[in-house]
Amino acid sequence: MDLKMTVLSSLRPEDIRAAKRDMPKKRNRDLAQSLGISEAQLLAAHLGEGVTAIAPNPDGLMPAVSELGEVMALTRNESAVHERVGTYGEYRSGPHASMVLGKDIDLRIFAKHWVHGYAVEVETDQGVQRSLQVFDAAGDAVHKIFLRDTSEIDKWDAVRRRLEITDSPVSLEVSPRNPIEGAKVNPEKRDLLLQEWGRMTDTHQFMRLTAKLGINRLGAYRMVDGTPWVRRLDPLAVDGLLQATSAAEQDVILFVGNPGNIQIHWGGLHTVKPMGPWLNVLDERFNLHLRGDHIAEVYAVEKPTKRGAALSLEAFDKDGMLIAQVFGQRHPKTNDLSNWIDIIGDLPNPAQTEAAS
Incomplete structure (x- = not known):
């Protein structure tokens, strides 16, 4: 059995929420790693407590995000984090890859990996931090969008409600991570x-x-x-x-x-x-x-x-x-x-x- 699934079976949503309360300043990604779960599983455990499950498909998500004005787009892998401030402009959907094209935010999207989505509201010392976050089948982050003081914050609730789904579980099952493909030579x-x-x-x-x-x-x-x-x-x-x-x-x-x-x-x-x-x-x-x-x-x-x-x-x-x-x-x-x-x-x-x- 996959180790992550074994660990998940012993962690109830209330256990995950308690760990977050005990370490409120710890980044979600780091906390999830320390608990042996994925970041998406950590958010799922907080559904109804500042977290709303949303439809992750970019065909619906990207046009909605464009209504929020200037935001910060974040994409990462294990070794690099790329953060860009701007607005989500033209969206082009495709059967294999989709695109966001704009002066500030430029994305190449592979929608089959956009599996879980959440709207997140967190109280911070600077006020409420609002974000839309998308994860793959393993529960790892694919793309995150953070609102800023310059965003159309008054449109946030309408966008969140439009994207909301109500049947997402608080105990989220995820797939094992796909291994990295090493060099293939011939x-x-x-x-x-x-x-x-x-x-x-x-x-x-x-x-x-x-x-x-x-x-x-x-x-x-x-x-x-x-x-x-x-x-x-x-x-x-x-x-x-x-x-x-x-x-x-x-x-x-x-x-x-x-x-x-x-x-x-x-x-x-x-x-x-x-x-x-x-x-x-x-x-x-x-x-x-x-x-x-x-x-x-x-x-x-x-x-x-x-x-x-x-x-x-x-x-x-x-x-x-x-x-x-x-x-x-x-x-x-x-x-x-x-x-x-x-x-x-x-x-x-x-x-x-x-x-x-």
Whole structure:
């Protein structure tokens, strides 16, 4: 039997609520982990006590959120948290992936992972904190939306009631987490991979190519490391990238995601502040919190497109999970990427870092 389900069977909703009362300042994610349950199970135990179950399907949720005005969108994985302030603009539904398109909030949504949803109201020292939170089948967070002082707070109750569902259990059953897929390589397909790589005209073709060859993203990078397309970097290169990008005032396109959602930041990285193991960007409308000590592999990756080469830095953890991906943003008038190319070119590979130490 799954360990989480065993622990759940011994924790009544009232036990979970008591633990929350005993540790009111502890973040829900951390408290749930200490109790051996998921974050969604923690919220479910509080139904009727500031928590309302809502329909999680993005086709209903995203248009409703757009009525709330300016909010903070949060998407995370085990090693990175991406927070962006803005409004939810155009929503496009799709059979496989849906999108929120806007100047501030840009999402790629995979609706099959939007399984549990809650509207949450919490009393804090600053007043009531209101949020909409979505979780996957394992009860892990997929996407969260927090209201701000500048939000349309008067519309909150109507949105919450419209999304409310009444048959959600306080003792929530969840599925075991899917394991992270490690690198999948196929050395016999290396020549074909390089041949097809050079024929790409759009970055989105890359995932179709790897699927066709029976490999995955990390496996492909390992297979062609040292070619003009891929160069392995030292894990410290991520901190170097953030610092150099800030100093050069280079705009970027920064992706952080999980299986259910990818959140994208377009713009600068101005205030870079490492704190302990965390690499942080603390700007007015964008925050990034990234665990530098979780970074195991980093690659500079070039993919051909019709607009010219797309050059990215991509960071993975020890299990092969993609933590974050960063592209340089082309100059809107000149299409120039020379600053970005220089920044990536100056980042150290593992041998350079070892020699310097």
